[in-house]
Amino acid sequence: MAVIGPSARRIAERAAALARIGAVGEGVTRLGLTPEERRAHALVARWLAELGGRVRRDEAGNVFARVGGGGSPVLIGSHLDSVPEGGRYDGALGVVVAVEALEALRAAKVVLRRPVEVVGWADEEGVRFGLGLYGSSAAFGRLPAQAAERTDARGVSIREALRALGLRGDPARARIRKGSLRAYIEPHIEQGPRLARQGRALAVVTTIVGIAHGRVTVRGRQDHAGTTPMSERRDALAAAADLIAAIARAAAARRDAVATVGEIAVRPGAKNVVPGECAFSLDVRAPRERDVAAVLRAVRVAAAALDRERGVRTSLGRMDRVPVTALDRSLRGLLRRACAAAGVDAPELVSGAGHDAMNAQLDGVPAGMIFIRSRGGSHSPREAADPRDAARAAAALAEALRELCG
Ligand code: HGY
Ligand code: MN
Ligand code: MN
Secondary structure, eight states: OOOOOOOHHHHHHHHHHHHHHTTTTTTEOOOOSSSHHHHHHHHHHHHHHHTTTTEEEESSSSSSEESSSSSEEEEEEEEOOOOOOOOSSSSHHHHHHHHHHHHHHHTTOOSSSEEEEEEEEESSOOOOTSSSHHHHEEEEEHOTTGGGOOOOOOHHHHHHHHHHSSSSSGGGGOOOOTOOOOOEEEEEESSHHHHHTTTTSEEEEEOOEEEEEEEEEEOOEEEEETTSSSGGGOOHHHHHHHHHHHHHHHHHHHHTEEEEOOOEEEESOTTEEESSEEEEEEEESSHHHHHHHHHHHHHHHHHHHHHHHHHOOOEEEEEOOOOOOOOOOOHHHHHHHHHHHTTTTOOEEESSSOOOOHHHHHEEEEEEEEEEEEESOSSTOOEEEOOOHHHHHHHHHHHHHHHOOO
């Protein structure tokens, strides 16, 4: 069989070109449904058009390009948005690797019997509107009710943001017909230390953790910082601080569970005013559903105790949930064989990060993921990846496509 040889140099160049869109120092800020994300989609669309891809944008703002003939395609890709001041490889390197796999198949003159479609998902991070995995949720029919009405910090709704991008404003219209895809494969950096520690370039993902996202609001009583005795205060921020510490303890008490408070807002927010209200984000994850539920229960118990002790009122708002998602078993085997054909003995790992592959799998599309060794953590400008490892991932993906479509 023809040797498939992706180009690490072209991968490095294209990852750097994407990183220049929304660049902030060594990192990037490319939030969902923004002009920066749209520019990244346009750049990837140009690469795919040069490959002969038939490019289209759906009503949720995702970009697709299909190569090859008729039949149900294999969809490959990842997301092109980032967190604020995030890394340049989270999502973007997976899209570059997907394009490079097509480049390598074309160079090896592999004839595709089944079409391959590359996707750049919109707003996977959910930073701006608070709705994670947004683009793939729209495509796989998993948007929550009234998703288009979700607003950002300036009160702009998803509907308005889509219209500003020249779309009609109804992301539900992006729904891909159920059963129309043969498989979904997502290359993505690991975003953790395991592959680097094991000295391995690639891994195949077995399961993706369950995730609960929500907002907690603590309401106390706004008061004068100088004339209100400590014993008479209903300090919303002090109560929230106790609750946030209790949340961390609840997660630490359960194997492999994690909980994070990444955003917090205080009202009225003045140094000489006892805070009357405090709202903060909550992100709870675990590889077992019962542990996600157990942490959420512990949060509610801790909040009720604080309400009694501090005379505040705590509410846990709407929780967006994605269940623990086991990826397709046969695809896992195929991806391990493909990694071996690319010269990598890939271990299997559980993913602590959420991914668009969850929505594909939950919609009945056999989904698989190839992790690429990364260093420097993630969701940080320190995030780093070696283009040679990315080229190995592209070779593995090309081998997988040769088996699925060749
Ligand atoms: O939050 C996550 O796990 C992913 O990066 N969106
Ligand atoms: Mn991310
Ligand atoms: Mn990601």
